[in-house]
Amino acid sequence: TMEEILGKLSLLSQHFEKPTPMEVAAVPSERPLSGVSSLRKTAQVEAFYLPKRDYAKEELLRSFRMRDSRRYLVALELALDAELDFEQIPCVYRLYRLAETFMLPHSEVPDASGKITAQLCLILDYGVSDGAAAAAEHAQRMARVKKSLEQIVEDVKKFRNPSFPDASVDLELTAIAYSDWDEIYGRPAVAAFGGREVNSTASGPWDFNLGGQFTRDPLELQRWMGSGRAGRGSPCRELAGAWWTAAQLPWKAQKKLALVITDAPCYGKDYSSVAAADSRCDPRSGLTCTGRPEEPLKRLKDQGVVVSILHSGSAGAVSMCHTLQASSPELSHSKVHPSETARGLAHALEEQLHLQPLTYILKPHMLELSAETQLPPDSNLCVAHEMEVDVGGQTQRHTISSDGLFFLGSHSPCSVTLQRPPDEKLDAFFERRSQAVELDGFFNGQKSYLLKMPPLRSAHGAEHFDVRKVKVAK
Numbered sequence: 001t002m003e004e005i006l007g008k009l010s011l012l013s014q015h016f017e018k019p020t021p022m023e024v025a026a027v028p029s030e031r032p033l034s035g036v037s038s039l040r041k042t043a044q045v046e047a048f049y050l051p052k053r054d055y056a057k058e059e060l061l062r063s064f065r066m067r068d069s070r071r072y073l074v075a076l077e078l079a080l081d082a083e084l085d086f087e088q089i090p091c092v093y094r095l096y097r098l099a100e101t102f103m104l105p106h107s108e109v110p111d112a113s114g115k116i117t118a119q120l121c122l123i124l125d126y127g128v129s130d131g132a133a134a135a136a137e138h139a140q141r142m143a144r145v146k147k148s149l150e151q152i153v154e155d156v157k158k159f160r161n162p163s164f165p166d167a168s169v170d171l172e173l174t175a176i177a178y179s180d181w182d183e184i185y186g187r188p189a190v191a192a193f194g195g196r197e198v199n200s201t202a203s204g205p206w207d208f209n210l211g212g213q214f215t216r217d218p219l220e221l222q223r224w225m226g227s228g229r230a231g232r233g234s235p236c237r238e239l240a241g242a243w244w245t246a247a248q249l250p251w252k253a254q255k256k257l258a259l260v261i262t263d264a265p266c267y268g269k270d271y272s273s274v275a276a277a278d279s280r281c282d283p284r285s286g287l288t289c290t291g292r293p294e295e296p297l298k299r300l301k302d303q304g305v306v307v308s309i310l311h312s313g314s315a316g317a318v319s320m321c322h323t324l325q326a327s328s329p330e331l332s333h334s335k336v337h338p339s340e341t342a343r344g345l346a347h348a349l350e351e352q353l354h355l356q357p358l359t360y361i362l363k364p365h366m367l368e369l370s371a372e373t374q375l376p377p378d379s380n381l382c383v384a385h386e387m388e389v390d391v392g393g394q395t396q397r398h399t400i401s402s403d404g405l406f407f408l409g410s411h412s413p414c415s416v417t418l419q420r421p422p423d424e425k426l427d428a429f430f431e432r433r434s435q436a437v438e439l440d441g442f443f444n445g446q447k448s449y450l451l452k453m454p455p456l457r458s459a460h461g462a463e464h465f466d467v468r469k470v471k472v473a474k
Contacts, residue, residue, distance in 0.1 A: 052078065052081070052082040053079075053082040053083075053084050055078065056075055056078035056079035056081075056082045056084050057079065057084060057088055059071070059074070059075035059078065059079075060072065060075040060076065060079055060084075060088075060089060060090060061090065062075075063075050064090040064092070064407060064409060067401070067405075067407055069092070069365065069403060069405055072092055072365065073365070073366070073367050076089065076365075076366060076367075077367065080445070086442045086443040086444065087410065087441075087442045087443075088410065089410070089442075089443035090407075090408070090409040090410050090443075091364070091408045091409060091410070091439075091442075091443050092364070092365040092405060092406070092407050092408065093362045093363060093364060093365060093405070093406045093408060094362075094363050094364075094365045094381070094403075094404045094405055094406070095360055095361070095362055095381070095382040095385060095387075095400050095404050095405075095406055095418075096360065096361045096363065096380045096381060096382060096404070097358075097359070097360050097361075097380045097382055098329075098330055098359040098360065098361055098380075098450075099379075099380050100304075101356055101357065101358050101359040102358060102426075114166060114167050114168065115167060115168050115169065115170045116161065116164065116167050116168070116169050116170070116254055116255060116353070117169075117170045117172075117252075117253040117254045117255070118156070118169055118170065118171045118172070118253050118254065118255040118256075118257070118349075118352070118353060119171075119172045119173075119174070119214055119251060119252070119253040119255070119256050119257070120171065120172070120173050120174075120257050120259065120349055121173075121174050121175065121176060121246055121249060121257070121258045121259070121305075122145065122173070122174070122175040122176070122259055122261065122345075123175075123176045123178065123239075123242050123243070123246060123258055123259065123260040123261070124142065124145065124175055124176070124177050124178070124225070124261055125178060125179070125237050125239075125260070125261060125262035125263065125264060126142075126177045126178065126179045126187075127178075127179040127180050127234070127237050127264060137263070137312065137338045138263065138338075140338040140339065141261065141263075141312075141338040141341045142225070144338065144339065144341045144342045145225070145261060145341055145342060145345060146222050146225050146226065147342065148341075148342030148345060148346065149173065149218035149221060149222055150218045150219070150222075151342075151346075152171075152218075152342075152345065152346055152349065153171060153173075153216075153218050155346065155350075156169050156171045156349070156353075157169070159350065159353060161353060161354060161355065162354070162355075169353060170216075170253075171216070172214035172215065172216055172253065173214060173215055173216070173218060173221050174192075174193045174194065174212055174213060174214045174215065174221070174249065175192075175193045175221055175224065175225060176190065176191070176192050176193070176212065176242050176245050176246055177190070177191045177225075178190045178191075178237055178238050178239060178241060178242035179237060179238065180234035180236060180237055180238065180276075180278060181199075181200065181234070181238065181278045181279075181280040181288065182199070187199070189202065189238045189241055190208060190210065190238055190241040190242050190245050191210070192210035192211065192212030192245050192249075193212055193213065193215070193221060193224045194211070194212050194213030194214075194215065195210040195211035195212040195213065195245075196210045196211055197210065198210060198241070200280075202241070202289055202290075203289050204289050204290070205240075205241075205244045205289075205290050205291060205295075205296070207289075208241050208244035208245045208248070208290065209244075209245070209248040210245050210248070211248075212245060212246075212248070212249050213249075213250070214249070214250065234276045234278045235264060235265075235274045235275070235276060235316070236264060236265055236266060236267045236268075236272075236274055236276035236278070236281075236286075236316075237262065237264050237265070237266060237267070238266070238267065238288065238290065239260070239262070239265075239266035239267075239293055239320075240266055240267065240268075240287075240288070240290035240291060240292065240293035240295075240296060241288070241290040242260075243258075243293055243296035243297055243299075243300060243307075244290055244296040244299075246258050246296070246300060246305070247296050247299040247300050247303070251303050251304070251305060255352055255353060256303070256304055256305040256306065257305070257306050257307075257308065257348065257349060257352045258300060258305050258306070258307045258308075259307075259308050259309075259310065259345060259348055259349075260307070260308070260309040260310065260311075261310050261311075261341060261345070262309065262310075262311050262312075262317060263311060263312035263314055263317060264314065264316060264317060265314075265316035265317055265319060265320040266293050266320055267281060267286055267287055267288050267290075268285060268286045268287045268292065268293070269285060269286035270285070270286075270292075270323060271293075271316075271319060271320040271323045271324070272315070272316035272317075272319040272320050272323075273315075273316070273319070274316040293324065294324065294327050294328070297324065297327075297328055297331070298327075298328070301328065301330075306330075306352055307328075307331055308331070308332045308333065308334075308348050309321055309331070309332070309333040309334075310333070310334060310336045310341065310344045310345070310348070311333060311334075311335060311336070312335065312336070312337075312338070313335035318333075318335075321333040322446060322447065323446070325446075325447070325448060326446050326448070329361045329363070329448040329449075329450060330359065330361075330450065332348075354455070355429070355455040356455075357430065357452040357453055357454045357455060358420075358426065358430045358452065358453040359450055359451070359452050359453075360382060360418060360434065360450070360451040360452075360453075361448055361449070361450060361451075362406070362416075362437075362448060362449040362450075362451060363448045364443070364444070364445045364447070364448070365405060366445050381403070381404035382400055382404055382420075383400055383401065383402050383403075383404055384399065384400065384421050385399075385400045385418055385419065385420050385421065386398070386399055386400075386418070386419040387399075387400060387406055387416055387417070387418055387419075388416065388417040388418075388419065389408065389414055389415075389416050390414055390415045390416075390417075390436075391412055391414040392412060392414075408439075412441045413438060413439065413440060413441040414438075414439050414441070415436045415437060415438050415439070416436065416437055416439055416449075416451070417433060417434055417435075417436045417437075417451075418433070418434040418451045418453075419432055419433050419434075420432055420453065428456075429455055429456060430453050430454070430455055430456060431453045431454050431455075431456060432453065433453065434451040434452055434453045435451075435452055435453075435454065437449050437450070437451055
């Protein structure tokens, strides 16, 4: 690996005299660029003669000025290995479109009966963190969710999508309860409404097909939610198992939403610094038999299920969400006070019932070595788009290059707005400019950004949403 090579070079340098200026001058500073592999070799030789951080910083700036993406990637590897300050790393991003939002899917169109069908799965964290205040907040949160179900059903009956004002919404509900692994009192790790529950007998994801069902009766779901599954235990929760269960539900509606309500992170040392003491955890990874949550999350996405997380704002929950967004940038999460849980739930559902905006992903340009952080296919790369950058009231305009790259550089916190090229099909439904998004003022390889272009306002006329004219925008 690069880390091992650089480590060996560092050890070797301790056994040789420092090279003379003549010897340094003999090492070419520029070499033909024939791929990342040869650039790595060049970097290894040159890094031998300079302090690693200084060399990495110089290479980053040089490659950035040259707009050389391959050279930048190698320099970035060196910089991260040398622990260069993130503020000194010029930012380069790659722009992708979120492919599923660039279609006017059949799921947006009312069925033959004039209805838009929707399914909502509540994934409820029944674990209780230590402390009286945490227990009180958890009880308040669950009570608000339970109480809000009847009102949500009534509100959905009245809801009208501006794109299809004559269509009503047919809503089905279900819930999944999840907690930690309780091998003392026998509380289930995961339980599904209309199905079964699983506890310490589980040995892998295959044990989480619990046969859950949907219902149109909120009272039936309320009774199930009040069946006393809450209890104190580990500070981590079996979210991966809950998502495996959700992925096995009979998803058939046009609009599908799985909404997690939690105050704690999932299992796994990669997701937070919260230490779980459960005997079911692998001591090295911190994971349980359900594995990494990215896999069931992808299963849900492949079925067209939109996943969103409402959390209490705890450090562990926020860290988990940011880590999951590395592989699923479309995953939304927000901090919600227990007293506002019902409102947050209603807002998330209403948002999904509207025509969804065109969505782009702005990802840091990095070598993607991890299976969990793979880039979208190159077919979704965006070119010839205009990026408007506002830094302290000063506006700059950049054109996305032919390889989808956006060279931003080192900067203060700024806001960016994207404008797409004209497209007759898309222009009939969506704005051409995105909403402004705030970017951090420093490099963060784990953070991606979503740029959204909203649907045209209904005031533009219902003719904009004539599905006979437009089915798919390519």
